[in-house]
Amino acid sequence: MNNRYELNKNLAQMLKGGVIMDVTTPQQAEIAQEAGACAVMALERIPADIRAAGGVSRMSDPKMIKGIQNSVSIPVMAKVRIGHFAEAQILQAIQIDYIDESEVLSPADDVFHIDKTKFDVPFVCGAKDLGEALRRISEGASMIRTKGEPGTGDIVQAVRHMRLISQQIRCIASQREDELYNSAKELQVPYELVKYVHDNAKLPVVNFAAGGVATPADAALMMQLGAEGVFVGSGIFKSGNPAKRAQAIVKAVTNYNDPYIIAQLSEDLGPAMVGINEQEINLLMAERGK
Amino acid sequence: MIGVLALQGGFIEHIDMLKRLGADSFEIRKEQDIHNKKIDGIILPGGESTVIGKLLKEIGLFDGLKKLIDDGTPVFGTCAGLILLAKKIENDDNVWFNAMDICVKRNAYGRQLGSFNTIADFENIGKVPMTFIRAPYITKAGDNVRVLAKYKDKIIAAEQNNILVTAFHPELTDDLRVHEYFLKKCFK
Numbered sequence: 001m002n003n004r005y006e007l008n009k010n011l012a013q014m015l016k017g018g019v020i021m022d023v024t025t026p027q028q029a030e031i032a033q034e035a036g037a038c039a040v041m042a043l044e045r046i047p048a049d050i051r052a053a054g055g056v057s058r059m060s061d062p063k064m065i066k067g068i069q070n071s072v073s074i075p076v077m078a079k080v081r082i083g084h085f086a087e088a089q090i091l092q093a094i095q096i097d098y099i100d101e102s103e104v105l106s107p108a109d110d111v112f113h114i115d116k117t118k119f120d121v122p123f124v125c126g127a128k129d130l131g132e133a134l135r136r137i138s139e140g141a142s143m144i145r146t147k148g149e150p151g152t153g154d155i156v157q158a159v160r161h162m163r164l165i166s167q168q169i170r171c172i173a174s175q176r177e178d179e180l181y182n183s184a185k186e187l188q189v190p191y192e193l194v195k196y197v198h199d200n201a202k203l204p205v206v207n208f209a210a211g212g213v214a215t216p217a218d219a220a221l222m223m224q225l226g227a228e229g230v231f232v233g234s235g236i237f238k239s240g241n242p243a244k245r246a247q248a249i250v251k252a253v254t255n256y257n258d259p260y261i262i263a264q265l266s267e268d269l270g271p272a273m274v275g276i277n278e279q280e281i282n283l284l285m286a287e288r289g290k
Numbered sequence: 291m292i293g294v295l296a297l298q299g300g301f302i303e304h305i306d307m308l309k310r311l312g313a314d315s316f317e318i319r320k321e322q323d324i325h326n327k328k329i330d331g332i333i334l335p336g337g338e339s340t341v342i343g344k345l346l347k348e349i350g351l352f353d354g355l356k357k358l359i360d361d362g363t364p365v366f367g368t369c370a371g372l373i374l375l376a377k378k379i380e381n382d383d384n385v386w387f388n389a390m391d392i393c394v395k396r397n398a399y400g401r402q403l404g405s406f407n408t409i410a411d412f413e414n415i416g417k418v419p420m421t422f423i424r425a426p427y428i429t430k431a432g433d434n435v436r437v438l439a440k441y442k443d444k445i446i447a448a449e450q451n452n453i454l455v456t457a458f459h460p461e462l463t464d465d466l467r468v469h470e471y472f473l474k475k476c477f478k
Contacts, residue, residue: 011423014424015337018341073397075402075424254345
């Protein structure tokens, strides 16, 4: 009777219109929940610090993740390396609510992603374009997010990815049915998923924005571009006043179409995270896993 | 017109169900949305109750909606919506609308691995497909509460005067009958 994949897509539906925040300690998780996060992402180091530290970055210590699970009542997500199905098995064993197979960590496999259909817990994956999004969905992802460029505080890549995915969806939706076979070939994805996009003019799963969101205005921008919710990684706990900024971003996602409210929310937030422009970085995490 | 609270969570799914039943609806996002409007019913959708409850208060929607509910406007809460309407939450100190004589347990079936589908009897409707996502259930109900459905001895749907609640998400299935039941309360 249970259709795990449907149930996992359904959980993502209930997260819509919400903000998922990166946290590294139970205390940060409580701040995030108090500020109105609809879920938290438990990880040892936030992307900006992963970027600064360099080296191989891996799944977090399960004990640390359990500490966060015990401190909040909202869903708890955690990251595994691309292709590292053994890390994913560990997270399933500790009853994680969502696994992020993430380019923020060092990839464990440079060819294959995890076969997510073999798991009962849900997966969210990053995508830069429609082909990547549909490939991850055909592997069993029940939620998609833009890759953006994690840990930079620079929104340009998330914007690029969200616009591209939306453009490609509109393009597929406007095609004649006999053109879809060729689109499936060009996108390197199964025909059935292209047909779904054609018939419904949207992805078959929820799509969030991620990577570089640092201000309420960034969140509103991504929502107006079609995101159904927002992940904020380094943007909150790398800023001057995390609790206040977190609350402001939550309200900006709810009221993304109301510039008067966003204006009020943007006042007196203290310094945003410093940020790095995409031209200034050597490592493009978004290029990991295609 | 049915107002659907649209702060966070699965509100579009409810709007789609109402559309399929031919009922007009609008999104409630701020106080002006409910001001001086004829509202036949309110839907409080699923999502995270901590998020929706907090936003209700901070956006200044709470008092207006509470007045409508207390004055008898029909209201339908699913999952998080049920939690918002309860007078007591067993494992949480928050109380929101404080409107229905029920005690509820949040995340009563555990984490996402505990989410499930089932088919169970719903009073006056019959067998209904039900989707539970990190769902609550009702642990105690007052004498004036009518129990509409149970799953493994736990109350998962109930009614008290103008208030209807389900721990499951009828809006995530194709079955329109629970929404139809609510609309009958709104337009009788």
